[in-house]
Amino acid sequence: MTDGPRSDVGRWGGNPWQPPTTPSPEPEPEPDTRSRRGGRSFWARCCACCSCRNGTDGDWGSEPHGDGGSRGRGSRSGSRRPDSRGSDSRRPGSRAGGVNAAGDGTVQEGMLVVTGVDLLSARSDQNRREHHTDEFEYDELIIRRGQPFHMVLHFSRPYESSDHVALELVIGNNPEVGKGTHVIIPVGKGGSGGWKAQVTKASGQNLNLRVHTSPNAIIGKFQFTVRTRSEAGEFQLPFDPHNEIYILFNPWCPEDIVYVDHEDWRQEYVLNESGRIYYGTEAQIGERTWNYGQFDHGVLDACLYILDRRGMPYGGRGDPVSVSRVISAMVNSLDDNGVLIGNWSGDYSRGTNPSAWVGSVEILLSYLGPCPSHFPNPDSSTVLRCLGLATRTVTNFNSAHDTDTSLTMDIYFDENMKPLEHLNHDSVWNFHVWNDCWMKRPDLPSGFDGWQVVDATPQETSSIFCCGPCSVESIKNGLVYMKYDTPFIFAEVNSDKVYWQRQDDGSFKIVYVEEKAIGTLIITKAVGSNMRDDVTHIYKHPEGSEAERKAVETAAAHGSKPNVYASRDSAEDVAVQVEAQDAVMGQDLEVCVVLSNRGGSPRTVKLHLYLSVTFYTGVTGPVFKESKKEVVLAPGATDRVSMPVAYKEYRPQLVDQGSMLLNVSGHVKESGQVLAKQHTFRLRTPDLSLTLLGAAVVGQECEVQIVFKNPLPVTLTNVVFRLEGSGLQRPKILNVGDIGGNETVTLHQKFVPVRPGPRQLIASLDSPQLSQVHGVIQVDVAPAPGGGGFFSDAGGDSGSGETIPMASRGGA
Secondary structure, three states, X not given: OOOOOOOOOOOOOOOOOOOOOOOOOOOOOXXXXXXXOOOOOHHHHHEHHHOOOOXXXXXXXXOOOOOOOOOOOOOOOOOOOOOOOOOOOOOXXXXXXXXOOOOOOOOOOOOOOEEXXXXXXXXXXXXXXXXXXXXXXXXXXEEEOOOOEEEEEEEOOOOOOOOEEEEEEEOOOOOOHHHOOEEEEEEOOOOOOOOEEEEEEEEOOEEEEEEEOOOOOOOEEEEEEEEEEEOOEEEEOOOOHHHOEEEEOOOOOOOOOOOOOOHHHHHHHHHOOEEEEEEEOOOOEEEEEEEOOOOOOOHHHHHHHHHHHHOOOHHHOOOHHHHHHHHHHHHEOOOOOOOEEOOOOOOOXXXXXXXXXXXXXXXXXXXXXXXXXXXHHHHHHHHHHHHOOOEEEEEEEEEEEOOOOOXXXXXXXXXXXXXXXXXXXXXEEEEEEEEEEEEOOOOOOOOOOEEEEEOOOOOOOEOEOOOOXXXXXXXXXXXXXXXXXHHHHHHHHHOEEEEEEEOOOOOEEEEEEEOOOOOOEEEEEOOOOOOEEEOHHHXXXXXXXXXXXXXXXXXXXXXXXXXXXXXXOOOOOEEEEEEOOOOEOOOOEEEEEEEEEOOOOOEEEEEEEEEEEEOOOOOXXXXXXXXXXXXXXXXXXXXXXXXXXXXXXXXXXXXXXXEEEEEEEEEEOOOOOEEEEEEEEEOEOOOOEEEEEOOEEOOOOEEEXXXXXXXXXXXXXXXXXXXXEOOOEEEEEEEEEEEOOOOEEEEEEEEOOOOOEEEEEEEEEEOOOOOOEEEEEEEEEEOOOOOOOOOOOOOOOOOOEXXXXXXXXXXX
């Protein structure tokens, strides 16, 4: 994490979140338009029917000038709070009290004065339920664009047919109708771009309205006001923070380009607050639960602040392509002081080990403070789901990192087939996590709608450090010229691994091409369950098929080495495979290589095994154990070569996430065939055991028990537990000190559920000696007696840790 305040002001020059300047002096009051002298009022400028020069009702016209009130409207001064309000306090016509035509705040007898507004914003109200926003822990109205909502206006007298009422929403420093940042909705007159307001009931001094929003509306936090005009004069309701309205993307609306035509998908990819993250290797898949927490209090404001921090123009915030690209750039902090610092070094002394996090809430809420390190993509899922984009977290196993745009993974060896690490700039990550989000792509030719890759962990720049959105369909077919960043993502899932051997004269020759080594498995959490869903087929054609080879060669032809396949040698009758072993952290292990002679003649193989530790990014440490053996294979025969590895041998070498890389190389004496294989495996870590002690009820304290057994014969120092669960427990840090070798500890923690329904409580453990330890429990929360939710910020402090005394930890 970094210390001190952030100093950047965003990428775009007109940064909307800069503090407001000193407000201009209050302008002279406008003359009453009824006198037909002087300037024209808001109503006269916005519709012909409200001009006293025209006695007939007509369509409403355009906005007042989009300069924040330069046409005779005052500004309300005051600094804007950095809470992603989406608009500052300087608004056209905004005053401390109601505004009349004279501009002096005097209310004339007979004016239609707005005495109150009920936006029906409670979680239990119709608006929040119909817009699928009732889980947000907010009191304000949160709606999805392209879908109607209801409100009630309260007046000082009954509404009459001759009265004129207009609703007004503004966002940004300089709202303009043309940019969608200033929306005027005349009641009963119809609107433009999908905006309109209709009277559903007029009863006494109350007016019930049904308001339609545009399916292309800007997303963000709008300020809201009401203007009226009657024969007695004009009135404007002052802006009130309680009447602010959040507008989000709407995957339930067919006219919205983020529309998803599957209700189970919307439930999973928009509304589900938890998910599964897959890691490890293809043969040893690890999985853990992640708390997205997109509905937790403060998270929506943090998501909107990300757009503000980037300086994204408000006028562009209705486009999911632009918004998702900004999110990709801002969730990492490589070039713009984003949410997270990518850290693959294993040294987290100035931040937090990514495997220690259990959810996104603590990370996003701490964005304005110290910046944590890494795990951007689950956080991208939180941000994108929170804003209304259907999003899933995807893991690609054996994910390539192409550094030279060759669209191949090039690995270099010396004359004896020992890796030349100083030349191996390309790398193959054990796994890589990104996001798919669903949208149409009007900026691309037809056929590229649907899932789009958005990667917040970009290893290479794309004019800025971001990646995507990139159509999955373009990746599948090798169309690397399609935007955005298709070449890099194609290489991650479908490039070939090319082995180069140094020759006696110093040149390099391709000795082996491994065609099925990259993107071997691509998975995500299944819809409606915690099962894995294999989505490899949507990213690539079947391995070895004509379509798959065509896609690879089409992509490579656009790379920096278009003729890389010209020098390939064939004649391969000896095959090599590595058997996956169940390796457990703290125990001895064994690696095994299987050689098979598929030819009709005997073969003699000189085999070399090199073992080193590796980060999951493919960066390796020095070789700490090796073995050489000559194997004679009869025609059709198979032989196994094993290499035992003791815990004391690999313990000093361990790095974060405890993976090892086995490099296998060999030479067939009779045919000259070169054998090459890389195999990565991880050391399995234990799980935390969570048990709920008693029933869970909204607003009532309950208790969970956490049990952990140290699998190592060494002491774990500075052990930290994290506990988090949306609707259950705000992020909480527990410092437990040291845990002895092979010791068992038991913790008890109390929490107060704040929302009913099925919830997940997630825990993790982290120490310098052991990480990647997690646990989860399903908690079915009953409603509070009398029903309803219970909101509270109590139950956890992400800013500091609670120290757990030894006496409360249970025995060994």
